[in-house]
Amino acid sequence: MLKVENLVAGYGKVQVLHGLSINVEDGQLVTLIGSNGAGKTTTLRALSGMIAPESGSITLGGKEISGLASHRITRLGLAHSPEGRRVFSTLSVEDNLLLGAFPRVTGARPKGDVQADRNRMFDLFPRLSERRTQLAGTLSGGEQQMLAMARALMLQPQVLLLDEPSMGLSPRLVEEVFSIIRRLKDAKVTMLLVEQFAAAALDVADFGYVLENGRLSTSGPAAELKNDPAVRAAYLGTAH
Amino acid sequence: MQILLQLIASGISVGMIYGVIAFGYQLTFATSKTLNFGQGEALTLGALVGLTTINFLIGQAIATPWAYLLMLPIVLAFGLLQGAVVELLGVRQAIKTNSEAGWIMATIALGIIFRNLAENIWGRDALRFPSPLPEQALSFGGIRIQPMEIAIVVGALLLMLLVELFNRKSIYGKAVVATANDRDAAGLMGINTRIVITFSYALSSMSAAFAGVLVAPITLTGATMGAVLGLKAFAVAIIGGLSSGAGVVVGGLILGIAETLTGYYIESGYKDVPGLVLLLLVLSLKPSGLFGKPTIKKV
Ligand SMILES: Nc1ncnc2c1ncn2[C@@H]1O[C@H](COP(=O)(O)OP(=O)(O)O)[C@@H](O)[C@H]1O
Ligand SMILES: [Mg+2]
Numbered sequence: 001m002l003k004v005e006n007l008v009a010g011y012g013k014v015q016v017l018h019g020l021s022i023n024v025e026d027g028q029l030v031t032l033i034g035s036n037g038a039g040k041t042t043t044l045r046a047l048s049g050m051i052a053p054e055s056g057s058i059t060l061g062g063k064e065i066s067g068l069a070s071h072r073i074t075r076l077g078l079a080h081s082p083e084g085r086r087v088f089s090t091l092s093v094e095d096n097l098l099l100g101a102f103p104r105v106t107g108a109r110p111k112g113d114v115q116a117d118r119n120r121m122f123d124l125f126p127r128l129s130e131r132r133t134q135l136a137g138t139l140s141g142g143e144q145q146m147l148a149m150a151r152a153l154m155l156q157p158q159v160l161l162l163d164e165p166s167m168g169l170s171p172r173l174v175e176e177v178f179s180i181i182r183r184l185k186d187a188k189v190t191m192l193l194v195e196q197f198a199a200a201a202l203d204v205a206d207f208g209y210v211l212e213n214g215r216l217s218t219s220g221p222a223a224e225l226k227n228d229p230a231v232r233a234a235y236l237g238t239a240h
Numbered sequence: 241m242q243i244l245l246q247l248i249a250s251g252i253s254v255g256m257i258y259g260v261i262a263f264g265y266q267l268t269f270a271t272s273k274t275l276n277f278g279q280g281e282a283l284t285l286g287a288l289v290g291l292t293t294i295n296f297l298i299g300q301a302i303a304t305p306w307a308y309l310l311m312l313p314i315v316l317a318f319g320l321l322q323g324a325v326v327e328l329l330g331v332r333q334a335i336k337t338n339s340e341a342g343w344i345m346a347t348i349a350l351g352i353i354f355r356n357l358a359e360n361i362w363g364r365d366a367l368r369f370p371s372p373l374p375e376q377a378l379s380f381g382g383i384r385i386q387p388m389e390i391a392i393v394v395g396a397l398l399l400m401l402l403v404e405l406f407n408r409k410s411i412y413g414k415a416v417v418a419t420a421n422d423r424d425a426a427g428l429m430g431i432n433t434r435i436v437i438t439f440s441y442a443l444s445s446m447s448a449a450f451a452g453v454l455v456a457p458i459t460l461t462g463a464t465m466g467a468v469l470g471l472k473a474f475a476v477a478i479i480g481g482l483s484s485g486a487g488v489v490v491g492g493l494i495l496g497i498a499e500t501l502t503g504y505y506i507e508s509g510y511k512d513v514p515g516l517v518l519l520l521l522v523l524s525l526k527p528s529g530l531f532g533k534p535t536i537k538k539v
Contacts, residue, residue, distance in 0.1 A: 050424055074430035086425035088418045098411065099418050103430035105411050155430070 001026045001190050002047070002078070002159045007056035007066075009046040016042045018214045019056070024159060024192050029185045031193045031201040031222065033235055034211035040194040041083045043211070044161045047192075048080035049073040061158055075108040079157035083164055083194075085148040089137025093128055096136050096147055097121055100154030112156060121150040124180060142173040149180070159190045166197050178204060198235035202226045210235070246383050247500045253389035253458075255496020256396040260451040261473030262480060262488035263400055264444035269482045270420035271433075271440040274331055274343045278351025279448045280470020282322055284463060285354055286449020287456040288362045290315040291369055298370060308372030308453075315449050323445025326350050327438045335437065351470075358463035366465075369456035392454045397489075399450055403443065404485065416440065472512075475519040481529020490531065494518070 002024040010016040016039045024030045034040050046053045049070035058066040065073050074080075079100075088096050097118050103109040122129035125146045131139060136147055145165055152160055165181070166174040174197065182204055184191065195201035202208055205222040210231060218231060225231050261283060265275050276282065293314050297307035330350050334342030373387035407413035418426040419436040426433050452466065459465065472495065480491025498514035522530060 048428060050427070069432070069434075070424070070427035071430045071432045074428055080428050082425065082428060086422050086428075088421040088425065090421055091414065091417055095414055099414055099426075099429045099431070102411065102415060106430075108430060151429075 031205035077158035079152035100151035251497030251500040255493040259492030262477035264447035280466030282448035284466035287452030290453040319446035319449030327441035366460035371457035484531035487531030
């Protein structure tokens with residue numbers, strides 16, 4: 001579904017990613033783990049067009065998307081819940097969700113039933129339901145994170161990119177977020193999950209990649225990675 | 241007391257004109273953090289295009305009030321187009337390359353070009369703009385108000401209300417607000433933020449052009465009419481806060497009234513001073529404007 005080959009990207013003259021290849025199959029939950037500053041966020045930014053890759057190929061459902069503007073990539077069905085949540089703080093929870101479906105409402109993607117999907121989001125994230133008319137800027141960090149995820153899901157995406165949905169959340173909320181990710185996986189939502197909580201991410205994922213200084217050091221089925229001594233030493237020692 | 245009320249009444253309509261132009265500054269600032277320093281010239285061109293249009297319509301034996309109403313959509317459409325041209329020619333490249341000075345120079349340069357264009361097409365003399373309403377002032381308990389002054393207030397409020405309604409109710413308006421909130425995140429929603437910015441420039445110039453045809457019947461029309469108005473409205477935008485919608489109305493009224501009061505009680509030669517003093521005060525004491533929220537930079 002999403003295929004990345006030899007991705008090179010960075011910021012201006014600073015090259016951060018030095019040739020990554022990642023594959024996300026239809027219906028799979030793939031995780032990209034790595035320590036702070038490894039280039040996980042940069043990878044997702046390059047995939048969704050927030051930064052233009054220097055070279056390499058990115059295909060979504062067989063279509064080359066590398067170098068396209070982010071709004072075009074979104075319209076092709078790639079949703080990105082970015083690092084830091086980035087919700088629209090002066091708009092209501094409902095409006096944030098509606099904007100997640102912008103390409104559907106404006107005819108760039110099949111419309112379906114936007115209203116019903118919004119209600120489905122309120123079922124999936126009951127905390128948002130209580131706050132539907134509240135401005136997003138007044139939500140707690142955890143609620144904003146859920147809004148960011150729900151907003152991305154409103155696209156009815158072919159692939160969903162999640163950048164550290166657990167960042168800055170209390171342990172109880174982290175648990176809640178991961179249980180939602182599990183439910184999305186059961187619903188066959190194709191996902192690429194970036195996490196620092198490597199253990200939790202490998203628990204839910206089908207397949208994992210380990211990123212180190214802009215290069216992939218290891219990859220494999222999540223269950224195998226969890227038992228890989230090198231991965232355990234570097235990423236699973238402290239977490240959980 | 242009578243005189244004071246009279247001065248305030250006169251100040252209100254001028255203030256609303258400042259408010260509308262300042263509102264235009266806010267529109268582009270919200271989405272792109274850039275301003276069109278040719279706003280005054282957008283007003284000039286709007287008024288002059290309006291003048292030619294209304295004179296043509298009156299020449300077709302259409303009564304002046306009707307001619308004025310028919311002229312409005314043409315002027316508004318022209319303003320939209322003119323603003324889009326400014327963004328495409330002067331601003332887009334500067335935003336793309338993150339150039340701080342680029343858009344300042346480009347919008348000033350385009351403003352000068354537009355002024356020259358106006359001088360060459362309409363000449364350098366001030367021209368009379370046909371008034372759609374009786375020029376005879378109405379008396380409210382001795383306070384004399386021209387019907388056109390009331391029309392200015394109503395028209396200005398209506399314009400801002402309609403834009404606000406569009407932003408709140410329509411999906412495209414919400415896309416504009418989203419872009420103003422967080423441009424990158426708006427892009428992730430599938431919103432073409434480059435077009436949103438072009439659109440906000442179009443809307444900004446449209447507001448100025450509308451202000452031009454609102455004010456023209458009570459002043460005179462000419463190639464230089466917008467320069468001072470544009471500058472004062474800039475002061476209003478700073479005083480009211482570039483991010484506060486209601487701030488520009490209050491800021492405009494403060495400046496408009498301060499000017500008429502100064503002109504009467506002190507010396508008409510000093511009419512322009514209070515606005516500038518206020519501007520300097522606000523800049524040094526509360527740079528985000530009287531009603532603006534201080535901008536919090538999130539890392
Ligand atoms: N906007 C930016 N401009 C320049 N360098 C950046 C920017 N964002 C991140 N970097 C650099 O890119 C590298 C990878 O960062 P990032 O992708 O955010 O890592 P991760 O998400 O894995 O923590 C870091 O060295 C970081 O300093
Ligand atoms: Mg990151």
